[in-house]
Amino acid sequence: MSFFQPQAPKAPKKNAANPELQPWVEKYRPKTIDDISAQEHTVAVLRRTLTSTNLPHMLFYGPPGSGKTSTILALSRQLFGPDNFRSRVLELNASDERGIAIVRDKIKNFARQTPRAQAVSSDGKTYPCPPYKIIILDEADSMTQDAQGALRRIMETYARITRFCLVCNYVTRIIEPLASRCSKFRFKPLDSTSTSSRLSQIALEEHISVTDEVVSTLINTSHGDLRRSITYLQSASRLAMSTNPPTEITPSDIQEIAGVVPDTVINDFAATLGVEVLVPNAMDVDIPATSRAKDFDGVKKKVKEIIRQGYSATQILSQLHDLVIEHPTLSARQKSRCALVFAEADKALCDGADEELWILEVGLCVHKALS
Incomplete structure (x- = not known):
């Protein structure tokens, strides 16, 4: 091809998501440990692991929407950076098949690998890149007893090069031999002050005006679930913007969206x-x-x-x-x-x-x- 021949414009990346079309829950998901709302004790302990890069097996438990998955994903990104994240972190959710066959096959194969990591990432920043991988098992309390038993042996065998993070709502459904191998972190429902400041920050970023009554209604209807309250706020803003001219978000709008009786x-x-x-x-x-x-x-x-x-x-x-x-x-x-x-x-x-x-x-x- 001639040097002077104009080149065809590059096609946009398929995986590049338009921020305008993203759900606010994903758009404002914490990128670093410092962005986590509340959970001061957990954040303080994990912040120390960033400096020492010595991470134990972990068990995060608590009610939905309290920041368990966001915390471990933010920690992983700070440890490995964007380039190494895909090769060093494996996340499996309850929607994936996680029977004993998957534990023995997929999880075991990932745990025994030792991919090479680059400390300096493409964004120009330097990341700790410790010599181990992280396997995140979200909603681990839905795993079968046999799968949890098989996982116990894998955690022992590959402890030198792999760390496990179990995320669940009910810690009592995790078998005791598995729970005893992990450092437990309890995530509390978010208090009204933390939820209020986070919602106000999102409203400011999205250029929507919300009154104190609206924020109070969001907190009361979500019961400490920040993810739910952010979703309600996004739905209410769409509802208010759909009218001509746009209207203010009212507490009754929030109650209607949340299915709460007025x-x-x-x-x-x-x-x-x-x-x-x-x-x-x-x-x-x-x-x-x-x-x-x-x-x-x-x-x-x-x-x-x-x-x-x-x-x-x-x-x-x-x-x-x-x-x-x-x-x-x-x-x-x-x-x-x-x-x-x-x-x-x-x-x-x-x-x-x-x-x-x-x-x-x-x-x-x-x-x-x-x-």
């Missing part, structure tokens, strides 16, 4: 049962002026009205339970009677019982307990 509906139902609604939520200026039902027909009418709106019985009872149990003026005896019927209803609904009948049952029992 506070006005729960307060209205609670008032019918005789629960005094003392302080309105920040998003509900008006407390529904509902009088206490006098008899069975009054409670039944209110239950039918709620059922017609299509709300989940489990969600209704969960929010009503929180309102009753955290109520400041009800006595301990009244709360305990209500708690018993909430427990019975939860078990019945898990077994597939009729939703309307059990909401009615709970309503009548709470009505009776508070009379």
